[in-house]
Amino acid sequence: MATNPKLAAAAAIVADVAAASAELAQVLRTAPIAGLSGTAGTTNVQGEAQKPLDIEANRIFLERCRANPAIAWAVSEEEDHPIRLAEGGTHGLLFDPLDGSSNLDVNVTVGSIFSIIPATTEVDLLQPGSVQLAAGFVAYGPATSLVLTFGQTVELFVLSGSGFELVQADIRIPEDMPEFSINTSRERFWNEGTRGYIRDCLAGELGPLGQRYNMRWVGSMVAEVLRILSRGGIFLYPSDSETAKRGGRLRLLYEANPMGLIVKTAGGGATTGQLDLLDVPPSDIHQRISVVLGSKRQVGEYVGYVVDEGR
Ligand code: AHM
Numbered sequence: 001m002a003t004n005p006k007l008a009a010a011a012a013i014v015a016d017v018a019a020a021s022a023e024l025a026q027v028l029r030t031a032p033i034a035g036l037s038g039t040a041g042t043t044n045v046q047g048e049a050q051k052p053l054d055i056e057a058n059r060i061f062l063e064r065c066r067a068n069p070a071i072a073w074a075v076s077e078e079e080d081h082p083i084r085l086a087e088g089g090t091h092g093l094l095f096d097p098l099d100g101s102s103n104l105d106v107n108v109t110v111g112s113i114f115s116i117i118p119a120t121t122e123v124d125l126l127q128p129g130s131v132q133l134a135a136g137f138v139a140y141g142p143a144t145s146l147v148l149t150f151g152q153t154v155e156l157f158v159l160s161g162s163g164f165e166l167v168q169a170d171i172r173i174p175e176d177m178p179e180f181s182i183n184t185s186r187e188r189f190w191n192e193g194t195r196g197y198i199r200d201c202l203a204g205e206l207g208p209l210g211q212r213y214n215m216r217w218v219g220s221m222v223a224e225v226l227r228i229l230s231r232g233g234i235f236l237y238p239s240d241s242e243t244a245k246r247g248g249r250l251r252l253l254y255e256a257n258p259m260g261l262i263v264k265t266a267g268g269g270a271t272t273g274q275l276d277l278l279d280v281p282p283s284d285i286h287q288r289i290s291v292v293l294g295s296k297r298q299v300g301e302y303v304g305y306v307v308d309e310g311r
């Protein structure tokens, strides 16, 4: 890694992100005591109500990364516009500082997601996910887990008193776990292909998929992807008739792309339904997209159902 200056700089950025996450983990642990709960009374650029912890997480990430000479631009879910950081920087850091924040009030796992790309100018921020130099996420659950890739292998670290410690190297997604994860309350908005696929999952061993499926929905993408890395399955947040005008629910640059790189590097699949997730050309830093990822076989099966939707 040291021989490639772009990757070496990306590793230094990862170190800052890991430090920010460790600080945030500490804040989350005692947030209700510190009065950091409820909503902040403000909305972000996506029109979503911000929580005090969304704002605090964003502040921690920006503060930790501000001094890094490699970061030319930061893009955050909580910031309307890209933030110019180091003059002469060569990288962009794109992040969702606190994902799944609707789960905060019930003490369910939340997370941070990040992507590191080569970027000198603001225009460079709008590149497909295939250019990512590194990507990762942190899940703040019973343990604080960091999942990280530089595009070759995927590693899992867990936060201890002395920092993040490697727990599992070269994670590979198991192929044979029939488990799907989708917000079924949105069924009436789904396209025909998604409806058909989930119908056949529910039909289990009596249907064309020939296997009994289990279902999970945490409402925090970080927890869903951590589960898929650990035991396989498929996660779906497809664009539907309600979210189609915005492109979908999840954001391309700092949710879909980093998760896509992690899952694909671990041997899985990541698609919009029609396109490989990492091939989507972005048009806006807060662009939303249809996201389906998981074990390669199950993602391939899903694509077979929606390939003709022609969205
Ligand atoms: P957020 O970034 O505003 O927290 O939203 C992202 C989250 C994902 O973690 C999760 O997969 C999805 O939104 C949950 O959506 P829903 O509210 O439909 O359950």
Ligand code: MG
Binding pocket: 077, 096, 098, 099, 100, 255
């Ligand atoms: Mg999010």
